[in-house]
Amino acid sequence: MAGKALRRVYVLCLYLAVQSVFANNVDRRFDVKIQALKPKGIRVYIPDEKNFSLFVFQGNVNRKIGENDVGNISGEVTSPTNGRWIFEDPNVQLKPGDVVNYYVHVVYDGKGFLEDNLSFTVQKLEDPSIPVPSTPSKCRSTVTEVRNGKACAGQVIFEDTFESFREDFWLIEQYIPEQPDYPFVSYQRSPAAKVVSVDEGNLKIKPKLLQNLPGFTESSVYSDNLDLISGCTSRSTYVAKCSMRPWGATILPPVVSGRITTKSLAFKFGIVEIRAKLPQGEWLYPDILLEPLLNKYGFLSYASGAIRIAGARGNEQLTVNNEDKSNKVLYGGPIMDFECRQAMMNKKLSNKNWGDEFHVYSVIWAPGRITLTVDGEEWSRVEPTATGLQGRLTKSCQVPRELLSTGTNMAPFDDFFYVTLGVAVGGISEFEDGSYSSGRPKPWRNGGRKAAMNFWQDKDSWYPTWSEGLIVDYVRVKAL
Structure with missing residues (x-):
């Protein structure tokens, strides 16, 4: 005293x-x-x-x-x-x-x-x-560039611990995604959807069924209009749209989910750290990505690149030809072409589901390599060849080689990117045909016109397995 x-x-x-x-x-x-x-x-x-x-x-x-x-x-x-x-x-x-x-x-x-x-x-x-x-008292030079800003070596250039939802930091997306992944979702930001929230210091993105939104019923996917024009954030009609009506075998996306992007930050080269608990539930997967701001090398089929910082399919048990593809398998890496998206992907197996606990997922994006870590342990590294990153793709991969040759050996990862967080469902990219979930065959075929319909008609099997979605404790971006 x-x-x-x-x-x-x-x-x-x-x-x-x-x-x-x-x-x-x-x-x-x-x-x-x-x-x-x-x-x-x-x-x-x-x-x-x-x-x-x-x-x-x-x-x-x-x-x-x-x-x-x-x-x-x-x-x-x-x-x-x-x-x-x-x-x-x-x-x-x-x-x-x-x-x-x-x-x-x-x-x-x-x-x-x-x-x-x-x-x-x-x-x-x-x-x-x-x-x-730490913030250096003197600004040391760095290869990291911040669009409309300045960075110092080692500086934290973006951080959100989600004490509240910062609308000055994040944009909640609203659109119907299409190529190249065609997930069975619409991303919505309306208060009625409420698929993006902040609670107890965590960001939560939890998908729900379209039929549970006001004005929709179980049969709405076959007959109603989905109008997201007011507030639509689609950046390109090539990859997304703002409204949709069902026709023939094509139904409305049966799931509403959330997707947010950094509206206040776009940068080139740096370290991204995201402490998160990944979603669990059949046919769910997280989007924890770096995506291109300007699409310098094109819009279609990941021509301007994307970096999957972390991914794990939500299925408790998932196999393809007896190979484990379940929530115990972490995967990620740079993507430059849809058809060849596995070329630079790596994976890390665990004896527990990645969605059981929080982990710190990181990417170190440098001028000479892209490195992924989890809880401080490196598990993936991709470096360019003598002809650049495109040299890691076979000639059959449809990348814009002439355009890429005008960039650095890291092209297309030599321009400004932003952070994306979201949850997607189904689609044609993350779940191979021939997959079995807990002994049941995947209910849709990736190339089929009735893919979304067949997925929807199996709702009684997959919907009860969905849990709490994607939970994020913090996002931090640092200069190299």
């Missing part, structure tokens, strides 16, 4: 010494980050800037604090650590739902700044052993 009282006296004296300076400087804003730690503790930090000399934090848990109060959580920092001004108190007990009301004082370039009436709501408790990302 005596030590705590002395600390408060010190903070009060420090506060009074600079109060006259703070009084006239209230318009400065700081990027304050707060982490509630487990089993207890709190970590508060702001990024370093030149000429910072003091950072003071005052906070109360579940009660208000005035700008002249000393809080139950109280600390001052007089020097930065790894590019951050960090304050930690290991004795603060917090739980999800607690609200920390606080204010901060910062001395910058000899002047004091007060930012008050701030609050932080605890969504989850975080592992204290995970270090705070």
Whole structure:
């Protein structure tokens, strides 16, 4: 108790010494980050800037604090650590739902700044052993490029821990996807669909049946119009459309799912880390991708490339010619052509389903290679040949070779890409004909006109197996 009282006296004296300076400087804003730690503790930090000399934090848990109060959580920092001004108190007990009301004082370039009436709501408790990302005090050069921005070596250029859904970070897509994968879904963003949500500090993408949306019934896939024109985000009529009517053997996509893309970030070369729990359920698969922003080398059949950071089919048991294709098989890699999409794919087998637990899936995209890791372990590496990445594809692969030869040896992965997260269902690319799920044959044929219809008519077999969808804890992008 005596030590705590002395600390408060010190903070009060420090506060009074600079109060006259703070009084006239209230318009400065700081990027304050707060982490509630487990089993207890709190970590508060702001990024370093030149000429910072003091950072003071005052906070109360579940009660208000005035700008002249000393809080139950109280600390001052007089020097930065790894590019951050960090304050930690290991004795603060917090739980999800607690609200920390606080204010901060910062001395910058000899002047004091007060930012008050701030609050932080605890969504989850975080592992204290995970270090705070460092920000270099000096900007070192990097091969990473950020569209309409600048990057420094080692810098975190994008991060979302999903305390809420950041509409300034992400675009919720709305369209009906077609070539080249033709999944049996529509991506929707309306409140009625609610297939994309944030809950307890996690992003959740959970597909549902079209018949369960207002205005649709079980027979709607055969007769109704699906109109997504208002709010449609399709970038190209070659690969997606905004409305659809069933005709002949073609039915409406029977599943509604979610897909989000980074609207605030497009970059070239870097490290992407995504901590996620993959979806489980028959004929589900996650889209955890890097996709091209400008489609420099063309729109069709992955001509401008895509990188699958992680994929695992949702089926508990899935075999093709006695080969395991189930949720125990992680797969990923760069794609340059639909027909030859397996050419640079690799896989990693586990004795447990990848969807049972959270894992950190990463891609290290560099000028000379594309490397995939899971939980820090490398499991795939693809490097260009003397003729570039296209040299890894046979001559039968339909890639735009003349266009690719105008780029670097990493073409088409030498332009700006963005991050995509989503859940898809069925389609013609991820599940081979001849597949058996828990002893039952796949209900559709990839080349068949009735593929979606045959899938839908087997609903009673696959729908009960669906669980919680894709769950993402965080997304982080760093410069090389």
